[in-house]
Amino acid sequence: MATLSQDDVEKLFSxxxxxxxxxxxxxxxxxxxxxxxxxDEDLQIRDLTDHCQIEARAWSGVTAHPHLTRDLNHxxxxxxxxxxxxxxxxxxxxxxxxxxxxxxxxxxxxxGTMGYQAALELAVSDALEEExxxxxxxxxxxxxxxxxREHMLSNDGWLHRIPEAEVLGRLRRNGHLYRENDLKNRKSxxxxxxxxxxxxxxxYISLDKKDSQSLTNQIVALLKCLGxxxxxxxxxxxxxxxxxxxxxxxxxxxxxxxxxxxxHNTECSxxxxxxxxxxxxxxxxxxxxxxxxxxxxxxxxxxxGSFRPMDVVQFERAANSTVKxxxxxxxxxxxxxxxxxxGESTQSETAKEEAATGDHDATIMQSIKTKSASWLAAIVSxxxxxxxxxxxxxxxxxxxxxxxxxGRNGRRQVDGLIxxxxxxxxxxxxxxxxxxxxxxREAIKRKxxxxxxxxxxxxxxxxxxxxxYFGTWDVTCQRGNHKERARARxxxxxxxxxxxxxxxxxxxxxxxxxxxxxxxxxMATLLENDDVAMSKLGSFANLCGGFVYxxxxxxxxxxxxxxxxxxxxxxxxxxxxVSTDIVPMGxxxxxxxxxxxxxxxxxxxxxxxxxxWAKRRLERDASIVGDGQEDSASPADFTMPWENRYKNxxxxxxxxxxxxxxxxxxxxxxxxxxxxxxxTPRHESAPAPDLxxxxxxxxxxxxxxxxxxxxxxxxxxxDVNFVNAHPCSPPRGVRFVKSPSSPTIREIDVSGxxxxxxxxxxxxxxxxxxHKFFNYKVMHISxxxxxxxxxxxxxxxxxxPDNKAPGNAVLVIDCMTQxxxxxxxxxxxxxxxxxxxxxxxxxxxSFAARMHYESHKRQSGSDLEILVRALCSEQGWNAIxxxxxxxxxxxxxxxxxxxxxxxxxxxx
Numbered sequence: 001m002a003t004l005s006q007d008d009v010e011k012l013f014s015x016x017x018x019x020x021x022x023x024x025x026x027x028x029x030x031x032x033x034x035x036x037x038x039x040d041e042d043l044q045i046r047d048l049t050d051h052c053q054i055e056a057r058a059w060s061g062v063t064a065h066p067h068l069t070r071d072l073n074h075x076x077x078x079x080x081x082x083x084x085x086x087x088x089x090x091x092x093x094x095x096x097x098x099x100x101x102x103x104x105x106x107x108x109x110x111x112g113t114m115g116y117q118a119a120l121e122l123a124v125s126d127a128l129e130e131e132x133x134x135x136x137x138x139x140x141x142x143x144x145x146x147x148x149r150e151h152m153l154s155n156d157g158w159l160h161r162i163p164e165a166e167v168l169g170r171l172r173r174n175g176h177l178y179r180e181n182d183l184k185n186r187k188s189x190x191x192x193x194x195x196x197x198x199x200x201x202x203x204y205i206s207l208d209k210k211d212s213q214s215l216t217n218q219i220v221a222l223l224k225c226l227g228x229x230x231x232x233x234x235x236x237x238x239x240x241x242x243x244x245x246x247x248x249x250x251x252x253x254x255x256x257x258x259x260x261x262x263x264h265n266t267e268c269s270x271x272x273x274x275x276x277x278x279x280x281x282x283x284x285x286x287x288x289x290x291x292x293x294x295x296x297x298x299x300x301x302x303x304x305g306s307f308r309p310m311d312v313v314q315f316e317r318a319a320n321s322t323v324k325x326x327x328x329x330x331x332x333x334x335x336x337x338x339x340x341x342x343g344e345s346t347q348s349e350t351a352k353e354e355a356a357t358g359d360h361d362a363t364i365m366q367s368i369k370t371k372s373a374s375w376l377a378a379i380v381s382x383x384x385x386x387x388x389x390x391x392x393x394x395x396x397x398x399x400x401x402x403x404x405x406x407g408r409n410g411r412r413q414v415d416g417l418i419x420x421x422x423x424x425x426x427x428x429x430x431x432x433x434x435x436x437x438x439x440x441r442e443a444i445k446r447k448x449x450x451x452x453x454x455x456x457x458x459x460x461x462x463x464x465x466x467x468x469y470f471g472t473w474d475v476t477c478q479r480g481n482h483k484e485r486a487r488a489r490x491x492x493x494x495x496x497x498x499x500x501x502x503x504x505x506x507x508x509x510x511x512x513x514x515x516x517x518x519x520x521x522x523m524a525t526l527l528e529n530d531d532v533a534m535s536k537l538g539s540f541a542n543l544c545g546g547f548v549y550x551x552x553x554x555x556x557x558x559x560x561x562x563x564x565x566x567x568x569x570x571x572x573x574x575x576x577x578v579s580t581d582i583v584p585m586g587x588x589x590x591x592x593x594x595x596x597x598x599x600x601x602x603x604x605x606x607x608x609x610x611x612x613w614a615k616r617r618l619e620r621d622a623s624i625v626g627d628g629q630e631d632s633a634s635p636a637d638f639t640m641p642w643e644n645r646y647k648n649x650x651x652x653x654x655x656x657x658x659x660x661x662x663x664x665x666x667x668x669x670x671x672x673x674x675x676x677x678x679x680t681p682r683h684e685s686a687p688a689p690d691l692x693x694x695x696x697x698x699x700x701x702x703x704x705x706x707x708x709x710x711x712x713x714x715x716x717x718x719d720v721n722f723v724n725a726h727p728c729s730p731p732r733g734v735r736f737v738k739s740p741s742s743p744t745i746r747e748i749d750v751s752g753x754x755x756x757x758x759x760x761x762x763x764x765x766x767x768x769x770x771h772k773f774f775n776y777k778v779m780h781i782s783x784x785x786x787x788x789x790x791x792x793x794x795x796x797x798x799x800x801p802d803n804k805a806p807g808n809a810v811l812v813i814d815c816m817t818q819x820x821x822x823x824x825x826x827x828x829x830x831x832x833x834x835x836x837x838x839x840x841x842x843x844x845x846s847f848a849a850r851m852h853y854e855s856h857k858r859q860s861g862s863d864l865e866i867l868v869r870a871l872c873s874e875q876g877w878n879a880i881x882x883x884x885x886x887x888x889x890x891x892x893x894x895x896x897x898x899x900x901x902x903x904x905x906x907x908x
Contacts, residue, residue: 003634004748009624010039012748015729016768016891017048019116019622019898021615026316028096031612033120035726050726051105051115055423058409058416059522059575061332061512063103064095093293095331096316097324099514100125106516108724110881111573111861112557112566112869119723119899122489123602123610126515132234140271148230149278158200158225159281167280169398170199172339174287183295188213195288200225207314215292216311222289223315227323232282235325241513242493242520244329245506247272247279286330293327328513336510340404407509417507417529420522423574427550432530489606490558492544493520497528504528519543519556519576536589545593553583560719560873561594561660561696567865568657584662584696592662595693596719599876611900621808622898626773635745638769641889643778643906644816650780651705657863658699658711698870700863704782712785714870722869723899725882725892730767745769767888774893775809776904781868784813788871792902810896815868816884816908868905879903 004012018038021031037046053070054060060069101122105115114122134142141149153161177183183191192213196202203224205217226232233240250272296311407413421429495503503524512518520543527533527541537547546555546562555562555578562578565571571580584592605611611618620626625633696716703709735749748769777796787795796805865881872879878901882892885908892904 013624014039014731017726033117048727050724052107056416058413062518064098064514093297095327110724112563113722113724120612126238165400166398168403178334226285234322236321242517245502249502249505286326290330338408341401424579542591547591564869567861584660593693595695622894626771635748638745654703655864656701662694714874716873718876723880728887728891768890770890775806778812780814812904877903
C-alpha cells in the first residue's frame with residue numbers, strides 16, 4: 001500500500017488542531033502551550049479558539065496576553081482612541097511576562113470549562129509560587145527587608161528619600177509624558193539630570209560608552225535599582241497583585257482580605273503609610289523605566305529603533321520577575337490612573353453636575369448609565385499631607401501640594417460592571433443602575449478619602465465600632481491536612497466588604513494586574529454597591545465559593561459546584577462567576593463554601609512534575625501520526641472513530657434534575673484558623689466568621705427505556721477540571737474507503753475527483769481520521785450509569801487481554817441521546833462531490849462563516865450534562881467536553897492525549 005505524501009497528509013488533516021508545548025525563548029522559564037493549524041491558511045480556521053473573547057474593554061487588564069475585546073469593533077470610543085494612538089505613534093515596549101494560567105484560556109466556550117492552555121498551566125500556576133521572603137504583612141516587614149531598604153536610601157544605594165509630594169508630582173508628570181513621549185527627541189542630558197538630580201544617585205554605567213547620559217544607560221540604572229533584592233514587592237505572587245488596592249486605599253481597620261496565604265493584615269497606620277510610600281516609589285521607578293523603554297523602541301517596527309538586539313539580550317538577562325511585573329503595573333497605572341494637583345481637580349465639575357441633577361430624579365433615571373459613570377469616576381483619593389518627611393528637601397519643580405488620584409476610565413469601568421450584572425441576570429438589574437447612582441452620589445458627599453496619606457490615623461480610635469471580620473483562615477488547606485498551603489492551583493480568598501471599599505476602588509480605577517483578581521473585584525464591586533444585597537448577605541464574602549440571593553445561586557468557577565451547575569440550561573457565566581436558578585434545599589440567603597478533595601494524581605504532578613514539562617511526550621501523544629512519522633504514514637495506519645453506531649442501539653436516556661443538597665451544618669467542619677496551622681502575630685488570632693465547608697450532592701431522576709425510573713445521587717467529592725475540546729474543521733473534498741475486514745482505512749482520495757467511486761456503502765463522510773496508535777472505548781451514558789461503581793481502569797480494560805487497557809486508552813462517554821442519524825452540522829459538513837473553482841470559492845466562504853459561528857457560540861446545556869459532570873466529580877475524573885457541532889471525536893482524543901486525560905464527554 002502506497003504511503004501518503006506530505007501533500008496528502010496536509011489535505012487529510014486540514015482543519016485539525018495540533019497541540020504543542022514549546023519554550024518561547026531562553027529567558028522564559030515555563031514552556032508555552034499552544035494550538036495551531038499548520039496546514040491551513042484560511043483565517044476563519046486559523047482563528048478558531050477553545051475559549052471566549054473578553055467581552056468588555058473594562059476587563060482587558062485580566063491578561064497580559066495580546067487580545068482583542070469583543071466590543072472593540074463597535075465601540076466608537078475605543079476606535080477613536082486607537083486612531084489617536086496610531087497618529088501619535090505611541091510605542092509600547094513588549095514586556096515578556098505573562099500570568100499563569102492564561103486568563104483568556106480559563107473561560108472555555110462551554111460554560112464551566114477552560115481551554116487547552118489553561119488546563120496545562122494550572123499545574124504551574126502563579127498561585128503555586130512560594131510567598132516572597134520577608135513580605136508576610138501588609139505593614140511591617142522582616143528585618144532583612146528593612147535593612148535592604150535602608151541600604152537603598154543610603155549613600156551606597158540608588159535612591160534619595162524624596163518627599164511624598166515629589167513622588168506624586170513625578171507620577172503626575174510621567175502620566176503626561178507617557179501620552180506624548182518625546183524623550184527620544186530631547187537631549188539625553190535633560191532626562192538624565194531630571195532622573196539623577198534629586199531622585200537617583202548617579203552611578204557609572206558603561207553599556208553605552210559613546211554617551212554616558214544616554215537613555216540606554218538610564219535604563220540600565222533603573223533596571224539595576226528596580227531589580228534589587230528584598231526591596232520591592234514581587235508581583236509575580238498572586239496575593240500581592242490583589243492586595244495592591246488594599247495598600248493604596250485600604251484602612252488599617254476594616255479593610256481585610258484573607259485567604260490561604262500567610263500574609264497578615266496590620267492595625268498600625270504608620271506601617272501602612274510606609275508601605276504605601278514604598279509601593280508608590282516602586283510604581284514611580286517602573287514608570288520612569290517604562291517611558292524610556294517606550295521611547296527607545298519607538299519606530300522599531302520600521303527598523304528605526306535605537307534599542308539594539310544586544311540591548312534586548314542584556315535587558316532580558318537583568319530583568320527579574322520583580323522588574324517585569326513592575327512594568328506591567330506601570331502600564332496599568334499610566335493607562336488608568338490620573339493624578340491631579342490642587343487647582344486642577346475636576347471636583348467642581350462633578351459638584352455642578354450633582355447640583356444640576358439633584359432635583360431632577362426623572363432625568364437621572366432616563367440617563368442613568370451616563371450619570372452613574374460620572375459619579376463612579378468621581379470616586380477619588382484625596383491626598384492632603386498633614387505632615388511630611390524631608391519637607392526641607394522639596395524641589396521647586398515638585399512643591400508640597402494636595403493631590404487627587406482619580407480614574408481615567410470611569411465610564412468604561414461602569415459599563416463593564418453593568419454588563420457583568422446583566423450577563424449574570426443579577427436580581428433587580430433594572431433598578432441596579434439607579435441604586436449604584438444613589439450610592440455613588442452619597443460617596444461623593446462624604447469627606448475626602450485620606451487613606452493614601454500618612455495621617456496618623458489611630459486604628460483603635462473611639463467610635464469605630466463597625467463590624468470587622470479579620471484574620472486569616474484556611475479555605476483550601478483541607479482542614480489543616482496540608483499545612484504547606486496545600487499547593488492550591490487556584491487562589492481562595494475571603495474579604496470584608498463595605499461601601500466604597502478598596503476592592504471597588506481597584507476595579508473602578510482600573511488598577512488591576514493580570515490574573516484572577518478581576519473576578520473578585522467585579523463581584524465585590526457589584527455587592528458593595530448594592531445595599532439590598534449587602535444587607536442580606538453581610539459584609540463577609542467568600543469570593544471563591546458561592547452565595548444564595550433572591551431565589552438564585554451564584555458560584556465562583558473556582559468552586560467545583562459552579563463548574564458543574566454551569567452545564568445546566570438556565571445557567572449563565574461571566575468572568576469567573578456562574579449564576580443559576582438551582583438553589584440548595586433548605587438554604588437561606590448567605591455565603592457558602594463547598595468541601596471537596598483534590599485529585600491525588602493532580603497534586604502529585606505539580607510544578608516540575610507537571611505535564612507541561614514533558615514537551616516531547618505531550619506532542620507525541622497528540623500527534624496526527626501517533627508514534628509514527630509523517631513521511632512513512634499509509635492509509636492503513638488510520639481509522640475513523642465511530643459514534644452513534646452500535647450493533648445493538650442503546651436505550652434513550654431521560655434525565656431530570658431533582659435537587660441540590662448540602663449536608664447539615666452539624667456534619668460540616670469549621671474552617672481551621674491559621675494560628676492552628678502556623679505561628680502568626682497575636683492580632684491575627686481573632687475568631688473567623690461563621691463559614692462552614694459543606695459537602696454537596698446532586699439528585700437526578702433518570703429514565704432509561706426498558707428500566708423503571710430511579711433516582712441517582714452524585715456527591716461532588718473531587719475538585720476536577722473540565723476542558724473545552726478545541727474546535728476543528730473537517731477536510732473538505734476528502735473521501736475514505738473503509739477496509740471490509742478491519743476498522744482501518746483502505747484508501748484515501750484527496751484529489752476531489754471522486755476516483756474511489758460513489759458507492760454510499762464505501763464512502764465515509766466523518767471527521768478527521770485517527771492514527772491506530774490511539775486507543776479509546778465508547779460507552780453510552782446508560783451503560784456508564786449502570787457501572788458507575790466500577791473504577792475507570794475496569795471500564796477501560798473490559799474486552800482487553802487480562803482486562804488491562806493500553807496506557808493511552810481513553811473513555812468516551814456518549815451523551816448524544818438522540819441516537820438516530822442526524823444531518824451533519826455545519827462544522828462536520830463536507831462536500832459530497834467536486835465543484836467548479838468558482839462555485840467552490842463561493843460555497844467555501846459560506847461554509848467558513850457558518851463554522852466560525854458554531855465554534856464560538858455558547859450552548860445552553862441540559863440536565864444530562866450536569867449529571868455527567870457530577871459523575872466525573874464523584875469519580876475524580878478530569879474530562880474533556882466535546883460538542884459534536886464544534887469538533888470531531890478524533891481531535892478530542894488527540895487533545896486528551898496531550899493533556900493526559902482519560903475521559904471525554906461527547907455531547908450533541
